[in-house]
Amino acid sequence: MGTLLLKGLRKEYGTAVAVQQVDMEVGQGELVSLLGPSGCGKTTTLRMVAGFIEPTKGTVVIGGRDVTRTPPYARQTGMVFQSYALFPHMSVAGNVGFGLEMRKVGRAERDSRVAEALDLVRLGHLADRLPRQLSGGQQQRVALARALVVNPAVLLLDEPLSNLDAKLRAEVRDEIRSLQQRLGLTTLMVTHDQEEALTMSDRLVVMEGGRVRQIGTAEDLYEDPADTFVADFVGRCNLVPGTIEGDALRSGGGDLLPCDVRGATGDATVLALRPERIALRPGPDGTGLPARLSNILYLGAQTEYRLELGGTTLTAIRPTPARTDPLHELRPGDTVRVSWDRVAGRLLPV
Amino acid sequence: MTATRLAFRGAVVFTYLLMLVPVAMVMLISLFNDEIVSFPPSGFTLHWYMNAWARSEFATGFVISAQVALMATVIGVPLGTAAALALARSSIPAKGAIGTLLLGPLAVPGVVAGTALYLFYLTIENGLDQDVVGTMPGLVGAHILLTIPWTVRVVTASVQGLDLVVEEAAANLGARPWTVFRRVTLPMLRPGIVAACMFSFIQSFENLELTLLLVGPGKTTLPVAMLNYLEFRMDPTLAAVATIQILIVAALMVITDRFVKLSRVV
Helix, strand or coil: CCCEEEEEEEEEECCEEEEEEEEEEECCCCEEEEECCCCCCHHHHHHHHHCCCCCCEEEEEECCEECCCCCHHHCCEEEECCCCCCCCCCCHHHHHHHHHHHCCCCHHHHHHHHHHHHHHCCCHHHCCCCHHHCCHHHHHHHHHHHHHCCCCCEEEEECCCCCCCHHHHHHHHHHHHHHHHHHCCEEEEEECCHHHHHHHCCEEEEEECCEEEEEECHHHHHHCCCCHHHHHHCCCCEEEEEEEECCEEEECCCCEEECCCCCCCCCEEEEEECHHHCEEEECCCCCCEEEEEEEEEECCCEEEEEEEECCEEEEEEEECCCCCCHHHHCCCCCEEEEECCHHHCEEECC | CCHHHHHHHHHHHHHHHHHHHHHHHHHHHCCECCCCCCCCCCCECCHHHHHHHHCHHHHHHHHHHHHHHHHHHHHHHHHHHHHHHHHHHCCCCCHHHHHHHHHHHHHCCHHHHHHHHHHHHHHHHHHHCCCCCCCHHHHHHHHHHHHHHHHHHHHHHHHHHCCHHHHHHHHHCCCCHHHHHHHHHHHHHHHHHHHHHHHHHHHHHHCCHHHHCCCECCECCHHHHHHHHHHHCCCCHHHHHHHHHHHHHHHHHHHHHHHCCHHHHC
16 A cells, blocks of 8 residues: 655754755655755655655655655665666666565566566566666666566656656656556656646645645646745746735736735735736737737747736737737737736735 | 877877887897897797796795785785775765875885884784794785775775665665675676776785795795895896796786776776
């Protein structure tokens, strides 16, 4: 029964606090990602779960068992390291079979389980090769097979896609996710790449400066960010500081922007508005706020519009207009009218 | 070819010549017919090799040197490897000083170390009422002073090249610390350890200055036997003995290179 529970996990190095406090859980068969920039404490947290770092405070519970003081070799976790960490002096089969050897699995059973695991990652034909004879992508699949073959209670992935070139990434991403779901493996993943996290995870834990900023599904984090860090880190977001005036926000630049004032605490706040929520209408007249187009970026399927409203800059992203669409004729310097649903304008604490 | 490249090539060739010509000369001289070495030689012969073989002090010396070198290597390499691992990985407060101390014998001139060791052995002899100078234990003990520093030096480079992550992976898969050492660390250190064995053996076998004062009747190493021979004669027999040594060392290096790419370790 593989579930993971972290309670009050904290790590201090002298006076420096690498991880302030992590409380979270990963349910059976769930893939949860720790997402955040470098230095946010996500890798330290993962290593505390693996047992390589001893927490200063707090507990790690795997499958109902408190393993906080248990050494790594007794924890029932399977880890895939960022650099794969394959044993250079052993063949692919030797690498994959190592965990089974440690568990005193007999030769015959070991061979068949290794073959099974290699088939799962489609490397059966390379069983006798040495790691240095494999490509990066192949090495990673060996590392994955090696962790999977021991049926770990919790699978730990440390930046699994970061060493792969862009083309391979999407492919491997889908492979890992489908394998994980097929085997029902409880998984904790660390990444700094939000696309990776958003597409693979059941839930995400956004971390920054050693603290957990928000935990939720991709939709939770995108639609209801808890603070400006999450809003900015997960996807793109217009963030406009200002004060509340009636049912709108008076921006620092002096513009009055419609927003959802419910749930606003205090006068000083930040408006968070996703770029794709802003609607544009050409021409100086019409409903909405007037804005001057300072830049247009053609991105293929989408087009990015840089808008200057009085004293505030906003970025809008729209599907690229067809040639018959009047929006297609917009050029930098033109005046347009912008508007958005009031509820799309969320207010976040400063 | 540009002038710089030519000059560079020339320098490389010159360096090779500088190193190889003396060796080649010795091997050549061992075949000269004349008892007093002269150019050009009057003829070539294998007579000196026969002579070397016949003289018991060279045969004994060879055996003693080999035995001492073997024992000094077998004792020194494990100790040196353990030391290298400890120095690279632990946080013992004095580890910088300990490291310097372990490499110390390499910096001390052989004769100085030999003399100091001789006096030390005499003191032990007085205290324990046991012979030390001129015994195998005495010789082996002195040569361990050569094998340990060489091993520490060579293996340290290997240890520093090890990625700890691989050992973490082994632990994660269920290996206890001793198993990690046995199944992962040691195999990954193999090139360094093999090279350390080779260097240690050769350094011990060929050593003269450290050994000079510590030999005794019946317990003389080959280099010392050769020096003694020189006192009375200077014929190509020595060149023959030297050539045999050169060939053995060369063979050792070639064999080692089959197991471990020497260029990667040294």
